[in-house]
Amino acid sequence: MSEKETGMSLEYKEALASLLFQLADDDFLYAYRSSEWLGLAPHIEEDVASASISQDSMGHAAMYYKLLEDLGQGTADDLAHLRPAQDRRNSILTERVNGEGYYMETPEYDWAYQVVRSYFYTQAKKAKIDSLCESSYSPLAEIAVKVRMELYYHRLHWEIWFKQLLSSTDVAKKKMHDAIKLVMADFGDVFSYGKEKRVIENSRLIASEEILKEKWKASLKPVLLALQMEVPEIPGQPTKNGRNGDHTKDLDEALLTLSEVYKLDPVASW
Secondary structure, eight states: OOHHHHTOOHHHHHHHHHHHHHHHHHHHHHHHHHHTTTTTSSSHHHHHHHHHHHHHHHHHHHHHHHHHHHTTSOOHHHHHHTOOGGGOOOOHHHHSOSEESOTTSOOEEOHHHHHHHHHHHHHHHHHHHHHHTTOSSHHHHHHHHHHHHHHHHHHHHHHHHHHHHTTSOHHHHHHHHHHHHHHHHTGGGTTOOGGGHHHHHHTTSSOOHHHHHHHHHHHHHHHHHHTTOOOOOOOSSOSSOGGGTOOOHHHHHHHHHHHHHHHHOTTSOO
């Protein structure tokens, strides 16, 4: 697709691709980490519910990868499965393991961490999706409208878990507060656009980092006030910024698993 055919300036196209990689990689890794709870969730109803949310999130990632394919960035499947860690633009939060151990063995995963990560991530995603519904790139805005319908139920699901566990036993409350600390330690790049901040914000594709942070805080405030808690502070300067390709070893290990089957026959129809 040529620049003339799309009517885009080169700078606008680069900003759009950068943002789409961030959105796609976030949902791709978040969906994968959530899928590791299949068969391990607290009860069978939650197993089904969280698996459905994971599937939806992977579907959202697929739509973003398809937009990147339309922009000439490569095939959607290759973009999802074959890019190395240094080319990924997901936030650090989405790549973190669920806890100790390996899924296929006897992992010691932390459900409190899953609840907090999912709730805070989903609220952050909502702030972005609400803004993307007004994006200057209409195909992205159209996708955002579709995502927002599903996201309503995702947010509600995790909010219920969040409130229930923080209103439960002392043990549950301690685990939740510990999980909040862990999640917030990795939250510094969730709203970051990395080195592409200026071009992304100038392109009117999505609201600024600062506006989205304030939207996120405002969305959490009523829930946390009811629990007699304060909205946690987002770290000013993240120690690692996934938007710039700076990641942890957790991502390397995740990508090995995610790409294993695809690499067996990359030319197959997926």
